[in-house]
Amino acid sequence: MADAQNACDCEECDLKSLFFSSVNQTEFSRLCNQKVEKSFAKGEVILLEKSRIEEFVYLKSGLVKLFRTSGHGKEQIITIAKPFDFVSLLSVFSNSHYNYSVTALEDSVTCNMDLEEIKKLTATNGDFALNIIEKMSSVSDKIILEFLEMRQKQLHGRVAYFLIHMSDQIFYNDEFDLPMSRKEIAEYIGMTTENVIRTLSEFRKDKMIKIFGKTIEIIDKDKLKTIAEFG
Amino acid sequence: MADAQNACDCEECDLKSLFFSSVNQTEFSRLCNQKVEKSFAKGEVILLEKSRIEEFVYLKSGLVKLFRTSGHGKEQIITIAKPFDFVSLLSVFSNSHYNYSVTALEDSVTCNMDLEEIKKLTATNGDFALNIIEKMSSVSDKIILEFLEMRQKQLHGRVAYFLIHMSDQIFYNDEFDLPMSRKEIAEYIGMTTENVIRTLSEFRKDKMIKIFGKTIEIIDKDKLKTIAEFG
DNA sequence: CGCGGCTTTGATGTTCATCAAGTAAAGTGG
């Protein structure tokens, strides 16, 4: 992990229009000067479960997984987040310690701001607060909806749903490199590694996808979508 | 459903200290005068999925279930909420229409306020906004955690977890009347009705609980807790 | 180049949904 303390280049950051449209120049400059950007290599831990929440962390580039370790030592992936999908949202305002860990699935860059500053800003700038609320609400909603969707599907449907999600929501491409192991896919969809592998192989045999190691190419998307919906 | 338009009795409402501690008297009076309290009998619909969000709804008394109807017509219960567990939280600020329905599991009373008013208040009063954020964050967190807990358990563990939850979080008593049918329990824990019934019967045979229709008495709570944790 | 983790496939048993059939309870109309 390398610190990359920039001069105030926040003007061009997408974060500005997304979040700080309602923040005046004075406030904005202050945040901009005290923020720290951090780089993480694939696999590195960005936030650690049970550690103290002191920063407001935002994903600028890369891809991360949000997960927790259950009481019996098994990891459960909660969601995969891409830039501007608000990383440190969930517990930030209601807990003193993280309920979840975040690690980088691809090389990633975060923008870290002091949480107290953000809270102060929230308290003094209502429009900004409303911005945060809307974003939080939308992110939680998406996660809960995904859980519900997954819960009603069985193995094949879940794997298909996962592949469609990767293709349509993350990579915007029918061919992509899986950013995670088969085991992690299993932890994400709530099944076992072996059955994820088996299902992928079946999809390959049925000529819906091609597999080259971690590279997946979706050939028959319609069929896959049908399985994702009804499986 | 009967409207019970009160004079401004909000001063004694628990909601005030919980939510409106940061709101000044002028603002508070205005809200108080325009709010509407509504009563719902057990089984009545409080909020309907896909309908337009126009009010900020808060549960004052009673018990409700939050659920959605999946694409294939099956109901999935998201959570059971009791007073001050913020009913209309989830989609309120990020969507124009409800993603979920809410119905009364017991006779309930809600306090309904105009959503635009609340949004305005949020924008002009940062402390109030921070209050809302914290509450939302905590509610979402709880729901997500429960999903994760459930997902890693199998049938027996889920039923036990459900019973412990009812006893410890909702009724604060080892004997209670189930506020829902076996079918609804199944929709809540993501299993079939038949298997919920079978499991309850087994718990009865193993002398962990007594069952009289909808009345449940937990006899061996330790054993039940062990199953809830490890099942 | 050898070790550990990731991947794959097969065999086996457990868990669970589904189907079926019957009883009890609760609501409905005469």
Place this chain on the structure above:
DNA sequence: CCACTTTACTTGATGAACATCAAAGCCGCG
């Protein structure tokens, strides 16, 4: 208030879906 209908509840039998166990090949890394 009683016959009737519907809905909720219950138990058993069966097969499908899935986890687990086992074994072997692969790959990356020290």
